[in-house]
Amino acid sequence: MDRKGILIVVSGFSGSGKGTLMKELLSRYPDTYALSVSATTRRPRDGEQDGREYFFITEDEFEKMIAKEELIEYARYVKNYYGTPKEYVRKQLDAGKDVILEIEIQGALKVKEAFPDTLLLFVTPPNAEELKKRLVGRGTETMDVIESRMNRACEEAEGMGHYDYLVVNDDLELCVEEMHTIIQGEHRRSFRNEAFMKTIKEDLERLKGEN
């Protein structure tokens, strides 16, 4: 069967566990997936490294990337710019990897518009209380920022219906495997296997003719 890489967008409320899930998925299946590294104007959090979690750049640099059309999409999220550089994504898809963009909803919808075959996954915690608990527990933001992220979550919840699948991140282990199963199942969709269908149809015709 065809093994073209699939473009996957993973969105979800801040604190739902997307970053944790992605890290685990990539470490279990390093040959299958590639995670796109976004550019952002927000400050790095403790432990984040330039070029690994994000390319941390200035507003000026970001606006230059926009002008040069080097981004697949970009959006503003709680006062900062975030965007997906084109080059890396194209290379990884060509190499047969399933490429994951971990981006917010405005960006997700722009990607879907530009590339309709994109698979859209939305990660949620099992309930709203758990989201607040995780945001507070992560300890990386002030209460002010946590509040704006909870407000943003209310807006984002309105868009969940645009996604192909909801992925409930309750037990991390189970969630990682579920996500892998969904993505690998996606490779079997008939519209992603045009070449295979064409070959088998032609072979059937040929064999029929031989009798």
Ligand code: ADP
């Ligand atoms: P996001 O990338 O969506 O903002 P993170 O991956 O940073 O979220 O996770 C937010 C917090 O929740 C972190 O402290 C992380 O360790 C924790 N977390 C992630 N997944 C789970 C889970 N399944 N159960 C409990 N805690 C989790």
Ligand code: 5GP
């Ligand atoms: P954080 O600051 O928590 O790392 O990310 C904030 C939000 O920005 C998250 O919802 C994350 O998915 C989103 N994000 C990260 N990179 C991009 C990107 O390249 N484009 C868009 N549109 N959103 C992004």
